[in-house]
Amino acid sequence: MKALVCILLLLETFVFVVQQQVDGGLNEKEISQQISSEDGRQNPPQTDTLRAEASTDRQQYCDLGIPDIHAALRELTATVTEQKENIRDLTATVTEQKENIRALETQLREQQMFILEELNKKNYEISNLTLSQVELRKENRDREIAFSAALWESGDGYIGPFTTEITLTYKNVFTNIGNAYNPITGIFTAPLKGAYMFRISAYGHGGTAAGVSIYKNEERVVLAYAYQPQNTLNSSNGVVLILKVGDVVSVRLWPNARIYDSQYNRSTFSGYLLFPLK
Template sequence: MKALVCILLLLETFVFVVQQQVDGGLNENEISQQISSEDGRQNPPQTDTLRAEASTDRQQYCDLGIPDIHAALRELTATVTEQKGHIRELTATVTEQKGNIRELRVEMNKKNEEISNLTLGQEELRKENRDREIAFSASMMESGKGYIGPFTTNITLTYKNVFTNIGNAYNPITGVFTAPLKGAYMFRVSVFDLGGSTSTAYIVKNGELVVMANDVQAQDRLSSSNGVVLILEVGDVVYVRLWSNTRIYDNENNLNTFSGFLLFPLR
């Protein structure tokens, strides 16, 4: 507070002197008189002793106050400088953290993309596996029992009692299997009769005989089977034909069968 009073007094005197210099100038005696006049306004007439004491006190206030202000300013400047250093350090840290966050976001985006691609790949693989799920198995009669044949010509057998038809590539109405994709397929055929005749059936690919199941018995039962692995293109057909003048017998025990499945696809 003392320092503030001293500074205000000095400022008031300084402003007055500058104003007078602007207006026309004052000599040193006039400046001294003005300072004395200002001093008189600030301090009413006093005794010499009181005036001297007041002057001494004011001088002490000024002498004591100004150095304190300078020290405070220096301390404040040092504090501000120190805080600026902290701010720079914090700014650098924040900038570094922002960079780390950007890197993490990039990594997260990469991981998300990898997960998305993996999910799509798994879905495509599941779909591809579903497309590869091709298998069928069927027997001759849906119900009852009886003979099929003999006929004077070879005929295509229709296996109507379907056990399995994954992929729906087998048609029980026509007895024909149509390859839905290129691959290696396994096929088997079996024949049965009560004896006293010949039973012959063969697997056909696109109209050509591939393998045959055949048996001849003068009496009692007869049976035979055969199988083959075929490389099929999309649209190739496979079916079974009964040889002319031969017969087979079937009942609820499903004695005559035709089956096939995809071993693996080919490109």
């Protein structure tokens, strides 16, 4: 405020001088003389003293005000500079936070992608596992092969003797899992490659031999045979065979031999898959 008053006083003096020059075209010397003359006529000595005092006050006032302006300006400049520094620091902090946010967003996207990939892998594994379980169940069903049968469905009696071998048909079926045995033809047909177990039993009476053989395709493999002049005859045998898909197994009655069966199911033919083979 002090500085403003000082400046206004200086401006007032300057305007007065310029106005005098414009109005009268006076030069600096004339202006001084006129001012002195007018001061002599109009102002008593007291006025000059008052003017001198006022001029001195104005000078002192300005001398006191100008340093205050400079100090205020310096303080204001320092404050502005400090605020600029604070703004720069704040801007740097905001920029750093933006970078951190972008980094976190990138990390979050990567984690989401990783989680999605893991979920897709798990779903694929579960899908494959489900398919594998279905295939395994189907494969296990395919491996469920077993049968067992006796000669007569009802009643009792002999079969044979005949002059040539005949294929026996075991009609009283106890078990036929996989339906690989045909009770009409008496033939077992292998549905898949594997190791199979087969067993036969032959029962008869003395005076005529009781003999049967297991055939793989057209090859005789094992036999069950018994003979004595009188009383009952009983014989059995078994074998493990490696069969390919489509191989057949059957039981044939020997020539001039006979076997007997009844409700007690003493003459039987059985078989089952031990394990599949590649």
